[in-house]
Amino acid sequence: xxxxxxxxxxxxxxxxxxxxxxxxxxxxxxxxxxxxxxxxxxxxxxxxxxxxxxxxxxxxxxxxxxxxxxxxxxxxxxxxxxxxxxxxxxxxxxxxxxxxxxxxxxxxxxxxxxxxxxxxxxxxxxxxxxxxxxxxxxxxxxxxxxxxxxxxxxxxxxxxxxxxxxxxxxxxxxxxxxxxxxxxxxxxxxxxxxxxxxxxxxxxxxxxxxxxxxxxxxxxxxxxxxxxxxxxxxxxxxxxxxxxxxxxxxxxxxxxxxxxxxxxxxxxxxxxxxxxxxxxxxxxxxxxxxxxxxxxxxxxxxxxxxxxxxxxxxxxxxxxxxxxxxxxxxxxxxxxxxxxxxxxxxxxxxxxxxxxxxxxxxxxxxxxxxxxxxxxxxxxxxxxxxxxxxxxxxxxxxxxxxxxxxxxxxxx
Amino acid sequence: xxxxxxxxxxxxxxxxxxxxxxxxxxxxxxxxxxxxxxxxxxxxxxxxxxxxxxxxxxxxxxxxxxxxxxxxxxxxxxxxxxxxxxxxxxxxxxxxxxxxxxxxxxxxxxxxxxxxxxxxxxxxxxxxxxxxxxxxxxxxxxxxxxxxxxxxxxxxxxxxxxxxxxxxxxxxxxxxxxxxxxxxxxxxxxxxxxxxxxxxxxxxxxxxxxxxxxxxxxxxxxxxxxxxxxxxxxxxxxxxxxxxxxxxxxxxxxxxxxxxxxxxxxxxxxxxxxxxxxxxxxxxxxxxxxxxxxxxxxxxxxxxxxxxxxxxxxxxxxxxxxxxxxxxxxxxxxxxxxxxxxxxxxxxxxxxxxxxxxxxxxxxxxxxxxxxxxxxxxxxxxxxxxxxxxxxxxxxxxxxxxxxxxxxxxxx
Numbered sequence: 001x002x003x004x005x006x007x008x009x010x011x012x013x014x015x016x017x018x019x020x021x022x023x024x025x026x027x028x029x030x031x032x033x034x035x036x037x038x039x040x041x042x043x044x045x046x047x048x049x050x051x052x053x054x055x056x057x058x059x060x061x062x063x064x065x066x067x068x069x070x071x072x073x074x075x076x077x078x079x080x081x082x083x084x085x086x087x088x089x090x091x092x093x094x095x096x097x098x099x100x101x102x103x104x105x106x107x108x109x110x111x112x113x114x115x116x117x118x119x120x121x122x123x124x125x126x127x128x129x130x131x132x133x134x135x136x137x138x139x140x141x142x143x144x145x146x147x148x149x150x151x152x153x154x155x156x157x158x159x160x161x162x163x164x165x166x167x168x169x170x171x172x173x174x175x176x177x178x179x180x181x182x183x184x185x186x187x188x189x190x191x192x193x194x195x196x197x198x199x200x201x202x203x204x205x206x207x208x209x210x211x212x213x214x215x216x217x218x219x220x221x222x223x224x225x226x227x228x229x230x231x232x233x234x235x236x237x238x239x240x241x242x243x244x245x246x247x248x249x250x251x252x253x254x255x256x257x258x259x260x261x262x263x264x265x266x267x268x269x270x271x272x273x274x275x276x277x278x279x280x281x282x283x284x285x286x287x288x289x290x291x292x293x294x295x296x297x298x299x300x301x302x303x304x305x306x307x308x309x310x311x312x313x314x315x316x317x318x319x320x321x322x323x324x325x326x327x328x329x330x331x332x333x334x335x336x337x338x339x340x341x342x343x344x345x346x347x348x349x350x351x352x353x354x355x356x357x358x359x360x361x362x363x364x365x366x367x368x369x370x371x372x373x374x375x376x377x378x379x380x381x382x383x384x385x386x387x388x389x390x391x392x393x394x395x396x397x398x399x400x401x402x403x404x405x406x407x408x409x410x411x412x
Numbered sequence: 413x414x415x416x417x418x419x420x421x422x423x424x425x426x427x428x429x430x431x432x433x434x435x436x437x438x439x440x441x442x443x444x445x446x447x448x449x450x451x452x453x454x455x456x457x458x459x460x461x462x463x464x465x466x467x468x469x470x471x472x473x474x475x476x477x478x479x480x481x482x483x484x485x486x487x488x489x490x491x492x493x494x495x496x497x498x499x500x501x502x503x504x505x506x507x508x509x510x511x512x513x514x515x516x517x518x519x520x521x522x523x524x525x526x527x528x529x530x531x532x533x534x535x536x537x538x539x540x541x542x543x544x545x546x547x548x549x550x551x552x553x554x555x556x557x558x559x560x561x562x563x564x565x566x567x568x569x570x571x572x573x574x575x576x577x578x579x580x581x582x583x584x585x586x587x588x589x590x591x592x593x594x595x596x597x598x599x600x601x602x603x604x605x606x607x608x609x610x611x612x613x614x615x616x617x618x619x620x621x622x623x624x625x626x627x628x629x630x631x632x633x634x635x636x637x638x639x640x641x642x643x644x645x646x647x648x649x650x651x652x653x654x655x656x657x658x659x660x661x662x663x664x665x666x667x668x669x670x671x672x673x674x675x676x677x678x679x680x681x682x683x684x685x686x687x688x689x690x691x692x693x694x695x696x697x698x699x700x701x702x703x704x705x706x707x708x709x710x711x712x713x714x715x716x717x718x719x720x721x722x723x724x725x726x727x728x729x730x731x732x733x734x735x736x737x738x739x740x741x742x743x744x745x746x747x748x749x750x751x752x753x754x755x756x757x758x759x760x761x762x763x764x765x766x767x768x769x770x771x772x773x774x775x776x777x778x779x780x781x782x783x784x785x786x787x788x789x790x791x792x793x794x795x796x797x798x799x800x801x802x803x804x805x806x807x808x809x810x811x812x813x814x815x816x817x818x819x820x821x822x823x824x
Contacts, residue, residue, distance in 0.1 A: 007479055007543045009534050033530045035484045036517075041530060042482040044545075050482075067419055070454040070462075072447045073485070073550060074507075074567050095486075097507040097519060099566075100556050105448075107509060107519065118445045118453060122421050131419045133456075138485060138550075144512050154511075155486045 001325075002342075003355045006030075008043045010367045021219070022308035023149030025316055029370045031307075031324075038146025038154035045371065046303070048324035050157065053299050054136055056188045056321065057159050060181045064174075066132045066161055071114050073138065075106035079113040083275040093142040107140045112272045112294060115162045120278045123290070126166050129280070130174045134161035136299060148221070150304025151260070161295040164273075166280060171291040175265065178295050182213055182263055185297065189306065190319030191215050195262060198224050198233040199247055208267045209238070209247070214259035217309045222261055225254035233257070260305050268292040316372030317394050325353040327411055328373035330364050332380035341379060341389065341404060348408045369394070375411065413737075414754075415767045418442075420455045422779050433631070434720035435561030437728055441782045443719075443736075450558025450566035457783065458715070460736035462569065465711050466548055468600045468733065469571050472593045476586075478544045478573055483526050485550065487518035491525040495687040505554045519552045524684045524706060527574045532690045538578050541692065541702070542586045546573035548711060560633070562716025563672070573707040576685075578692060583703040587677065590707050594625055594675050597709065601718065602731025603627050607674060610636050610645040611659055620679040621650070621659070626671035629721045634673055637666035645669070672717050680704040728784030729806050737765040739823055740785035742776050744792035753791060753801065753816060760820045781806070787823065 008030030015034055018024050023040065026032040031046030042050055058068065074097075080086035086106070088094060095107035108114075115133065122128070136159045146154050161178065165171035179197065186195040194216045199209040212235060214224050223236040227249055234249060236256075244251055270289035273279070279287045303322075310317040320326060327345060329352050331338030342354045353373060355364050361380075368376050376399070378390040389407060392399030402410055420442030427446055430436050435452065438444040443458030454462055470480065486509075492498040498518070500506060507519035520526075527545065534540070548571045558566050573590065577583035591609065598607040606628045611621040624647060626636050635648040639661055646661060648668075656663055682701035685691070691699045715734075722729040732738060739757060741764050743750035754766045765785060767776050773792075780788050788811070790802040801819060804811030814822055 005477065005479075005543070007531065007534055007540070007545060011533070030534075033533065035486065035526065036488050039484050039486045041484050041526070043530075044479045044481055047480055047482050065417065067417075067456045068459055069456055070459050072451050072453050072567055074447065074451045074552070076448050093512075095509040095517075097509045100505075100554050105507075114447065114453070118455075119419065121423070121445065122419055122442075128419070131417070133419060140486070142512050155484055 001353055003353055004357050006044065006353075008045065010370050018149070019147055020149030020151065020304075020308075021311070022151065022304040025311055025370075026150070026304070026307055029316055029372070031316075032150070036154075038143055038152065040150060040153065040155075040300070045324045049303050049318070049322050050299060052322040052324075053189065053302055054159075057136065057185055057297055057299065060185045060188075061132075061134050061159065061161060063184075064132065064177050064181045066134045068135060069118075069133050070135050070137060071108065071111045071118070073108045073140070075108050075114060077104050077106060079117050079276065080106060083113055083272060085113070095140045095142050108137075109139055109141050111135070111137075111160060112162065112268065112292075113276065116272050116276045116278055116292075119164060120276065123164060123278065124280060126280055126282045126288075129290070130163060130165040130170045132161055132163045132174060132178070134159060134295075150300050150307070151221075153300060156301060157299040159297040159299055163293040163295070165291045165293075166282070166288065168291060171267070171293060175267070175293050178293070179211060179265060182265070182295075182297070186213065186215070186262065188321050189302065190310070190321060191262065191306070196224070196226060196231060196233045196259070198235050198259070199238065199243070200235040200264070201238050202267060205271045206267045206269045209243075210264060210266045212261050213263035215262050215305060215309070216257050217260045217305070218258055219308055220258040220260040222259050224257050224259045226257050227253045228255065229253065233259075260309075262302055262305055263295075263297040265295045266293065268294055311372075314366075315370035318372045318374060320374045323372070323374050325351045325373050327352045327375045327377055328355065328368045328371065329353070330355045330368060330376065330378045332361050332364070332378060334379040334381065334384065337384070337404075338379045341377070341407065344408060345411065348412065350408070350411050377407070413765055415765055416769045418456065418765075420457065422782050430561070431559055432561030432563065432716075433723070434563065434716040437723055437782075438562070438716070438719055441728055441784070443728075444562070448566075450555055450564065452562060452565065452712070457736045461715050461730070461734050462711060464734040464736075465601065465714055466571075469548065469597055469709055469711065472597045472600075473544075473546050473571065473573060475596075476544065476589050476593045478546045480547060481530075481545050482547050482549060483520065483523045483530070485520045485552070487520050487526060489516050489518060491529050491688065492518060495525055495684060497525065507552045507554050520549075521551055521553050523547070523572060524574065524680065524704075525688065528684050528688045528690055528704075531576060532688065535576060535690065535702070536692060538692055538694045538700075542575060542577040542582045544573055544575045544586060544590070546571060546707075562712050562719070563633075565712060568713060569711040571709040571711055575705040575707070577703045577705070578694070578700065580703060583679070583705060587679070587705050590705070591623060591677060594677070594707075594709070598625065598627070598674065600733050601714065602722070602733060603674065603718070608636070608638060608643060608645045608671070610647050610671070611650065611655070612647040612676070613650050614679060617683045618679045618681045621655075622676060622678045624673050625675035627674050627717060627721070628669050629672045629717070630670055631720055632670040632672040634671050636669050636671045638669050639665045640667065641665065645671075672721075674714055674717055675707075675709040677707045678705065680706055723784075726778075727782030730784045730786060732786045735784070735786050737763040737785050739764045739787045739789055740767065740780045740783065741765070742767045742780060742788065742790045744773050744776070744790060746791040746793065746796065749796070749816075750791045753789070753819065756820060757823065760824065762820070762823050789819070789823075
């Protein structure tokens with residue numbers, strides 16, 4: 001796309017009330033717009049990043065047999081009363097609204113109850129399991145404070161998956177398969193090698209631990225204890241001798257790290273299915289409880305995490321897999337040559353943001369650094385004299401001259 | 413996908429309170445789940461249709477330069493007070509909610525105000541225009557009654573586009589370009605030739621008419637008067653001699669038709685930009701008003717319209733462009749051969765739902781008719797003896813025998 005057509009522009013300052021680094025950068029670079037605390041709109045550049053993250057998450061969820069659906073935001077209270085999660089004294093971050101008739105509705109903060117309600121139309125026999133359903137959808141949580149930008153929103157995009165199994169054995173098989181898929185997601189997002197499975201509190205209705213996926217980061221709000229050899233961690237919140245013994249971890253092998261949570265998976269046992277009266281009939285005609293798991297990845301949170309942990313003093317530094325464009329093509333008074341290169345790159349399926357604006361070299365370079373596209377390609381008198389275009393990775397200080405005829409091959 | 417893995421199943425009956433044909437069919441076939449009146453969740457088959465419609469709409473909006481973004485559902489009241497659209501006495505179908513602090517929020521029913529607010533960060537000069545932004549997003553409207561299934565929801569998926577122009581000339585150019593794009597959308601959705609541009613009331617702040625896009629249908633709730641020669645219609649609501657004269661239409665050439673609205677486009681003049689204090693500076697340094705247009709297509713409504721108008725007594729009949737799969741492959745006791753065909757079709761990029769279930773031929777055929785995938789391919793003892801597989805279009809009564817080696821070419 002031509003940058004002269006892009007309706008957003010970079011901004012020198014973020015709004016004064018924006019204290020988080022990820023949102024400050026994303027606002028200044030024109031990726032997001034702050035609607036209110038914890039509520040961000042996605043501009044074209046930001047939406048491209050979100051869509052790239054969604055695509056990776058979808059592909060990996062589909063690869064483990066996940067069936068995508070789309071639940072609703074408006075929620076009837078009846079199903080939530082059955083699990084005692086409607087009362088504001090029990091769940092304190094509901095947004096609620098009302099029909100004209102006065103009937104109270106919830107604004108979806110999670111979807112265990114409605115998913116069980118949907119599934120109850122179709123699931124009755126042991127032959128129907130196991131299966132996994134998931135969605136990528138906005139969630140709404142009435143957080144008292146929302147100061148961490150895209151890390152914790154009042155309105156945010158989430159992937160939530162739910163599994164249904166006939167017994168613990170079947171449940172643990174599908175659960176571990178999904179944990180593996182999570183690591184494939186983080187690897188593809190550029191977070192491989194710094195993201196660890198971390199044992200955490202499982203909640204009151206399961207004897208098992210839950211799993212958090214924690215990415216090491218100085219800005220992280222969580223403290224984890226990492227066994228680097230085993231590649232496994234434990235959240236500080238559950239660091240007791242008893243838990244270490246259960247997990248086969250030794251306190252003296254653990255190092256304290258700051259980390260940010262980029263996903264979590266829970267064993268729900270039969271809490272929600274029992275409460276909503278969903279059972280199955282086994283081979284012997286006996287009624288049995290259904291074991292559920294649930295599996296979350298915050299899509300917009302991931303965008304904030306990636307933005308923040310890879311950024312530098314000049315701006316954003318996107319990994320290739322999620323970048324809004326692969327190439328930032330900059331013309332410095334060489335518009336005719338640049339147009340040809342732009343057409344050639346596009347013809348070869350390479351995504352290009354073409355800075356064809358009537359701006360100074362300094363402004364164009366500063367914007368390119370702020371926006372953070374992985375490859376900057378400059379066409380100028382100087383580069384032409386040196387034999388082609390200057391290609392510089394956003395992560396590196398120095399560029400190299402590449403012949404125009406070699407550029408497509410190089411960028412593929 | 414294998415049908416034995418699909419967690420939804422067809423159902424004999426729709427919920428008793430579901431009176432609309434589109435929702436009855438879509439529920440029975442497992443495409444949607446009714447959460448409450450006017451609020452539907454999308455099951456895997458339904459989501460595939462929605463995604464197909466979205467893809468077509470996006471491609472055509474991108475083709476006219478539309479820049480996709482994603483606004484927020486939670487809305488601060490301040491910007492809506494500026495246009496006098498916050499008060500429930502002025503706009504009677506808001507869903508409203510509250511922050512923990514007590515601050516009132518709106519649940520997005522449309523996005524003119526927030527879009528102008530976003531754009532005001534970036535737009536200041538005549539050089540910045542024209543441009544078009546759009547989103548595909550859930551809207552929430554607190555309808556008193558919601559009995560028409562996906563035709564009119566309380567929560568529904570909509571494409572809404574907004575244009576910004578420096579003057580009427582620029583506005584009318586972009587407006588007509590988008591009208592053309594709308595017809596490309598309807599053509600691709602299988603609604604070509606039965607969808608007409610229909611003049612309708614423009615609202616109080618413009619001298620112009622708005623345009624509705626009306627698809628002829630016996631179930632339509634709108635009455636239009638169509639000039640078949642000119643291919644243009646006028647909504648009954650504005651059928652006056654004065655309007656006919658303005659539009660150059662002659663009453664005696666008009667025929668009354670029932671139709672269903674599948675899109676609309678409006679001239680907003682500078683109502684919203686003026687109210688939100690967004691102006692531009694022209695070549696002479698003078699402050700000028702900005703002319704807006706807005707352009708809607710109900711994505712989930714379109715799914716309902718297509719479902720209903722193409723259906724027959726046996727079930728749904730999807731046009732190829734939006735069908736959840738292209739081929740419904742049915743094995744009648746020939747699982748080994750069917751598995752091979754399934755693999756071969758998939759390898760060639762043809763989307764297949766493979767009915768590998770242990771069910772009777774009668775049940776499989778009835779389900780295929782209800783689900784409405786365009787091509788039914790049956791592998792049976794009988795078809796093999798006749799020389800291959802039986803290929804039958806959903807729309808036709810009779811099938812034909814196709815050699816297995818010709819099937820891929822035939823289905824491409």
